[in-house]
Each structure stands twice: as C-alpha cells, then as structure tokens.
Amino acid sequence: MNIGIIGSGRIGATAAKLFVGAGHPVAISNSRGPESLNGLIGELGPGARAATPAGAAEFGEMVLVAIPFGRYGDLPKAELGSRIVIDAMNHYAARDGEVDLGGRTSSELVAEALPGARVVKAFNTMNSHTLGTESTEDPDRRLVLFVAGDDEEAKAAVAELIREIGFVAVDTGSLAEGGRRQEPGSPVYNKPMTEPEAREALKPA
Numbered sequence: 001m002n003i004g005i006i007g008s009g010r011i012g013a014t015a016a017k018l019f020v021g022a023g024h025p026v027a028i029s030n031s032r033g034p035e036s037l038n039g040l041i042g043e044l045g046p047g048a049r050a051a052t053p054a055g056a057a058e059f060g061e062m063v064l065v066a067i068p069f070g071r072y073g074d075l076p077k078a079e080l081g082s083r084i085v086i087d088a089m090n091h092y093a094a095r096d097g098e099v100d101l102g103g104r105t106s107s108e109l110v111a112e113a114l115p116g117a118r119v120v121k122a123f124n125t126m127n128s129h130t131l132g133t134e135s136t137e138d139p140d141r142r143l144v145l146f147v148a149g150d151d152e153e154a155k156a157a158v159a160e161l162i163r164e165i166g167f168v169a170v171d172t173g174s175l176a177e178g179g180r181r182q183e184p185g186s187p188v189y190n191k192p193m194t195e196p197e198a199r200e201a202l203k204p205a
C-alpha cells in the first residue's frame, strides 16, 4: 500500500522508516520542499521518495499527518478528500497558539477541515524515540498505539498497519470520545504500555 506522509520531523521520519521497513512505498513531504528531503530519502532507501504535501496526499492510499496542529489549515484538502488520513497531531497551546476547539477534540476539527477524508487519530500518545526503538515481533512485548475514529473500516486498516510495524492497536472509540482518551494529559498519554496495561488504563475511574 502506498503511504503519504506530511511532516518529516520526529514522528514523520520515524514512521517513514517503519513503513518502508514493512514494505510500503512512502512519499514524504514537509514545509520546505522536496529538495530539502534528499538526506532523509537517502537514509530511507529506494522505498521512499520526496514530495510536496499535495503530492504525498495524492500518492498515498493512507496519509499520515504529522505537523504542528496549529498548521492543520494548510493541509491539501482536495487531495486528502478520499484518503484514510492518520492524524498524529496533538494540540499544545504553547506551540500552536490558542485554537478554539469549541469543546471538540483536535481530530474532530481536522476531520471537519478535510471533507471526505476518513480520519483516524493514531500515533499521538507515543513519543518518537519509543516509536523508533520499541517495534518488536514478539506479541507479548508489543507496545500499544491507540486508534480512534468514526470509520470502522479505516480504523481497521490503520490497526493492521500498526501490527505490521511491530506494535499493537487498541481502539479508544470515536473521534470525539476516543480522541479525547488519547489527548495530552490523558492516562495513556506518553506512557509506553502493553495491551493489558492499556486496557486497564482505559477503564473508567
């Protein structure tokens, strides 16, 4: 499956290595343009190519978005319209400015901004270092990457990708409620955990 990536920083580049390692061709993009990605593409090897954000969105059946949440308005709407969009973005007011979420989760705003896109919130709670180092074939040691969304088929496709890269997916629910369960400050945020630990942490208090 072709995968597009928007954002070539800590999460985008780390995920790109995992996706290429699992055999998925990747087109990766950033804000500075494809020529700035030569070094990373060299590291990733022949499975990866550099693109613009619109080009990455066009390339991927699935597109990982890993840019600062404050920039989500820049995402290429038309090209993302029919895609499974993995939203890895977290809202940090100190970095992103005060965005009025109107009581909604950041991923609901992203979905609203991308008509037709099948948005799945995932890759939000694990830091890039853990993502880059803790992938494993051993089912008992696999750490959890959470998924949330309103499109069950899209969520299942992202869960399968997560399994392929050496983690295990746990569904936290809809983009609204499940998205909230993954936000900064939640019991599962930035706490590497196995599936039993994750299910325990998600139990209502």
Ligand SMILES: NC(=O)c1ccc[n+]([C@@H]2O[C@H](COP(=O)([O-])OP(=O)(O)OC[C@H]3O[C@@H](n4cnc5c(N)ncnc54)[C@H](OP(=O)(O)O)[C@@H]3O)[C@@H](O)[C@H]2O)c1
Binding pocket: 006, 007, 008, 009, 010, 011, 012, 029, 030, 031, 032, 033, 053, 065, 066, 067, 068, 069, 071, 074, 088, 089, 090, 091, 123, 124, 125, 126, 127, 128, 129
């Ligand atoms: N770091 C983590 O451990 C972690 C974990 C989970 C989730 N997240 C979330 O994932 C997102 C990315 O975090 P990060 O740590 O990977 O950030 P980062 O290292 O600062 O990288 C951000 C990337 O986004 C690109 N970018 C910025 N504005 C853009 C735009 N308008 N269009 C296209 N690309 C744009 C940047 O392009 P340039 O390279 O050209 O500047 C850069 O490649 C954030 O929302 C963060 O909250 C991060």
